[in-house]
Amino acid sequence: MKFNYKTLERLIPELPAIEIVAEKITAHLFEIESCENDVLDVKILPNRYSDAACYRGLAREVSAICKLPYKEPKLVAPKATHKNKIQPAIEVPNLCRRLIACRVEGISLGSTPVWMKEALEAYGIRSINGLVDITNYVTIETGQPLHAFDADKMEGNELVARQAHEGEIVTTLDGKELKLNPSALVLSDARNALDIAGIKGGTRAEITTKIKNIVLTAGNFDGTLIYKTSKRVGITTDASIRFSHNISPALAERGILRALELIAEICGGKAGAVCDTYPKPVKPVAMTFDSKRFNALTGFTFTEADCLANLKRLGFLVVGKKVTPPVERTDITHFEDIVEEITRLQGYADLLATPPRITVTAAATQPMRRLKDSLQDMLVPLGFTEILTRSFSAEGEVALENSLTSEQAFLRPSLMEGAENAITLNLKSFEAAALFEIGSAFHKKTNHEPAEEVLCGIALASKGMKDEEAFRAVRGIVETIFTRLGVGDALFAEENKTLVIAVKGEVVGKIIRLEIGHVSAYAELSLTKLLPHVSPLPHYTPIPKYPSIVRDVSFMVAKNVKIGTIMDAAWHDVPKDLTDIRFISLYEGKGMPEGKKSATLRFIFQSNDRTLTDAEADSFLSYIMDAMKEKLLFEIR
Amino acid sequence: MDIAGLEREALDALEKTKDIAALDAWHATYLGRKSRLNVFMRSIGELPLAEKKTVAPAAQATKRLLEEAYARREKYIAGSNEAAAFDVTMPAIRPVYGRLHPLTLVERSIRTIFSSMNFSVVEGPELETEKYNFDSLNIPKNHPARDMQDTLWVSTDKGTLMRTHTSPMQVRHMEKHLPPFQIIVPGRVFRNEATDASHEINFYQFEGLMVGEGISLANLKGVITGFCERFFERAVDVRFRPSYFPFTEPSVEIDIRMENGKWLEVMGGGMVHPAVLEGVGYDPAKISGFAFGGGLDRFAMIKYGITDIRLFYGADLRFNNQF
Numbered sequence: 001m002k003f004n005y006k007t008l009e010r011l012i013p014e015l016p017a018i019e020i021v022a023e024k025i026t027a028h029l030f031e032i033e034s035c036e037n038d039v040l041d042v043k044i045l046p047n048r049y050s051d052a053a054c055y056r057g058l059a060r061e062v063s064a065i066c067k068l069p070y071k072e073p074k075l076v077a078p079k080a081t082h083k084n085k086i087q088p089a090i091e092v093p094n095l096c097r098r099l100i101a102c103r104v105e106g107i108s109l110g111s112t113p114v115w116m117k118e119a120l121e122a123y124g125i126r127s128i129n130g131l132v133d134i135t136n137y138v139t140i141e142t143g144q145p146l147h148a149f150d151a152d153k154m155e156g157n158e159l160v161a162r163q164a165h166e167g168e169i170v171t172t173l174d175g176k177e178l179k180l181n182p183s184a185l186v187l188s189d190a191r192n193a194l195d196i197a198g199i200k201g202g203t204r205a206e207i208t209t210k211i212k213n214i215v216l217t218a219g220n221f222d223g224t225l226i227y228k229t230s231k232r233v234g235i236t237t238d239a240s241i242r243f244s245h246n247i248s249p250a251l252a253e254r255g256i257l258r259a260l261e262l263i264a265e266i267c268g269g270k271a272g273a274v275c276d277t278y279p280k281p282v283k284p285v286a287m288t289f290d291s292k293r294f295n296a297l298t299g300f301t302f303t304e305a306d307c308l309a310n311l312k313r314l315g316f317l318v319v320g321k322k323v324t325p326p327v328e329r330t331d332i333t334h335f336e337d338i339v340e341e342i343t344r345l346q347g348y349a350d351l352l353a354t355p356p357r358i359t360v361t362a363a364a365t366q367p368m369r370r371l372k373d374s375l376q377d378m379l380v381p382l383g384f385t386e387i388l389t390r391s392f393s394a395e396g397e398v399a400l401e402n403s404l405t406s407e408q409a410f411l412r413p414s415l416m417e418g419a420e421n422a423i424t425l426n427l428k429s430f431e432a433a434a435l436f437e438i439g440s441a442f443h444k445k446t447n448h449e450p451a452e453e454v455l456c457g458i459a460l461a462s463k464g465m466k467d468e469e470a471f472r473a474v475r476g477i478v479e480t481i482f483t484r485l486g487v488g489d490a491l492f493a494e495e496n497k498t499l500v501i502a503v504k505g506e507v508v509g510k511i512i513r514l515e516i517g518h519v520s521a522y523a524e525l526s527l528t529k530l531l532p533h534v535s536p537l538p539h540y541t542p543i544p545k546y547p548s549i550v551r552d553v554s555f556m557v558a559k560n561v562k563i564g565t566i567m568d569a570a571w572h573d574v575p576k577d578l579t580d581i582r583f584i585s586l587y588e589g590k591g592m593p594e595g596k597k598s599a600t601l602r603f604i605f606q607s608n609d610r611t612l613t614d615a616e617a618d619s620f621l622s623y624i625m626d627a628m629k630e631k632l633l634f635e636i637r
Numbered sequence: 638m639d640i641a642g643l644e645r646e647a648l649d650a651l652e653k654t655k656d657i658a659a660l661d662a663w664h665a666t667y668l669g670r671k672s673r674l675n676v677f678m679r680s681i682g683e684l685p686l687a688e689k690k691t692v693a694p695a696a697q698a699t700k701r702l703l704e705e706a707y708a709r710r711e712k713y714i715a716g717s718n719e720a721a722a723f724d725v726t727m728p729a730i731r732p733v734y735g736r737l738h739p740l741t742l743v744e745r746s747i748r749t750i751f752s753s754m755n756f757s758v759v760e761g762p763e764l765e766t767e768k769y770n771f772d773s774l775n776i777p778k779n780h781p782a783r784d785m786q787d788t789l790w791v792s793t794d795k796g797t798l799m800r801t802h803t804s805p806m807q808v809r810h811m812e813k814h815l816p817p818f819q820i821i822v823p824g825r826v827f828r829n830e831a832t833d834a835s836h837e838i839n840f841y842q843f844e845g846l847m848v849g850e851g852i853s854l855a856n857l858k859g860v861i862t863g864f865c866e867r868f869f870e871r872a873v874d875v876r877f878r879p880s881y882f883p884f885t886e887p888s889v890e891i892d893i894r895m896e897n898g899k900w901l902e903v904m905g906g907g908m909v910h911p912a913v914l915e916g917v918g919y920d921p922a923k924i925s926g927f928a929f930g931g932g933l934d935r936f937a938m939i940k941y942g943i944t945d946i947r948l949f950y951g952a953d954l955r956f957n958n959q960f
Contacts, residue, residue, distance in 0.1 A: 029879055045881035046782050224779045244781050297908060297925055299855020334911055340887030348877035356856035358755060359817045365758040376737055383733035386741055387952035391839050401792035402829060422952035429955055440763050450791055452764045
């Protein structure tokens, strides 16, 4: 909110220079957005909007901070000089807590004094005429929104705060026709609604230049009601913002009396009786101050007298240890609120940085965080660079209700889109890109509830690589990771050009080729699913005592037979002393019969109780060959 | 004939050959057709049988030995030529080594510092409920305090949202643990804002929480000062300013003095609000705690001199590879 320094100075004549005021406010109250040309732009915190978003509120604070005298003016109701009075009625006292009205007759619009214009201009309100300016100015001076109706357009000398009728129409001052329902509150005369209470005036009893008699009103409305109604009808006004922050009903009286004072000065006319309907007057609650608790919570070592003196400066009523906040301070409800009042007024500069005395228990890191850490630590030395991409996508299973753009209308179902975009981007600058991302993706569970899953996406692309090379490299990364994480028994099965990775029957990830016009491959692992299978603690197995025997065999098969099929056939039935089967090479070139290719596999035999003989290895091998024949058509080359 | 003497002589001579020409000459002398050894061997047939039996194997062994030595020497000479051609000034072949994301580096350094102060690291869900993100943090429905954070709501499930801060983990952790404890919660958070150089739709925060008996605001200042000095590796002035967060009371903004002398806001914090403590069944008369939160991106930007937050999420290796 923008405050005019000169207006503030009128309230505190000894006010220091604007820069000093700005500094003090920053240290003890609010952030200052800017401070130039006699205008202080103050960022009012949401809990203080109810009392400090006005000149009087700020003046109370500044006087307390700077230890300068400031007196809340004593306002008195003017003597009624005519007998026409209008007593407001409240139908819903929980929504309209107070309503005050006063009929002023025979007024002129008047002309606005310069000081008032300056205050309005700083705030960003255009000066219109004396009467309108007074209602606006009093709002920013006291924090109480006011509304004046043309008394001659009102019917039946009635003013009621009631729920709107179903379908009741109010034409607002800016010409919008709004159809209301009972969830909105209106001020109404004998005929129908005059405004949307606390939000916006209507044209029915609008003030025009021909004004003679007015009904000036000040109300107090439930914050939640105003907040909800304002959102629903799509109208946010200065008044609706103030009421949404739950201002004190006490302000209504201050507001209307101050306005009547200014009207008498500027617009003339005769005021009638000020009629106040206030069914359940709000009383501030006294709290007991406990300086021991204060010092324990803050770490200060203040005396009770120091603390109470601070509260007194802020306008608290202090009787013994009982402290009562000023009536406009609707934000003070807990002892801790009082603690804050004292600490901020005293200033945090005096607060000594003190190490806590803690009970030491071993600090821990969650298993998922540790898994993410170990993946990062494995992938980086393997040549992969970590990226982070946004959590949104144009398509997905979990939609957002209020996304700003259609490209970000869904939560990402996978990290793949981010990886694809990153590869495409980076191959413009580099020959190759090796990337990974660890992050959450989102999908719908079978019961339609959205669910979050932690994924690790690993992408590799290179202009220099041959087909399948990237794919094999990425698979190698995955296998290496699994070995290092102690994930045993991972199965890689082909399914529609995708390699599906399963551990103990559960799918934990996949490897696919990216369709981005470069040799590339992408693996995605679900860390959520992988976590229970991780056992990074290595288990010692004795080092083999006996030598191994190696046999390389070249299998000639039809060209369309996949290496995976040959490997599966080889593993199909093996003797216990076979320790590994490795792929060595593939040959498809010269010298091969038409439609054939040759794959060389290495069989490694080793026993843990004796040295195997060549004859034994040969017999194991022929056993395996025989078993393979049940699964695969091949010739040995 | 003295075969052993010949062998010694031949090996000594071989040792002295320095190039292929010398080696060829040596070969002609000791293993050539007219060499003493070959001439002798051709004459063995004429010796008496008994003598033949002892001399022949010895001559053959010597011949084999010399041939092997010759082959080794040949390889050695060839090798030393190769060594001369070996160019140690050829440029390096560098292994490919990836990089961690700068936010990961900063997060790790923050975690390390807080771990050393006995904070445990916990993480929470990004997809949150209204209850944990707002209600349990004393941010009531239909209150302007909710408008402080532009929320992304998930439409498929009412009351579900993308967490606007890491603070929900305060309540989630307190619900399951009894004080005293101290935790640090790093994680991704979301705001429904248009992106620019200083705003992102997703970014990272880290949340700290210490709860126990006798925890004070001065302790918050102590912990934050200790953290900042280790993070920035210099003495750092820390300043508290009044602020408002619905879930802390008193609430403060935390500024640090930059090397240019200016104050910069880096965190928010305060004493955990009694309503939040009561909500998880703690007694605010006995238990107190402080909480704080900061933007990881902000810390990374300060640390590395980065001026545009969007770079963190652009996946451009020209950026990522710098860290």
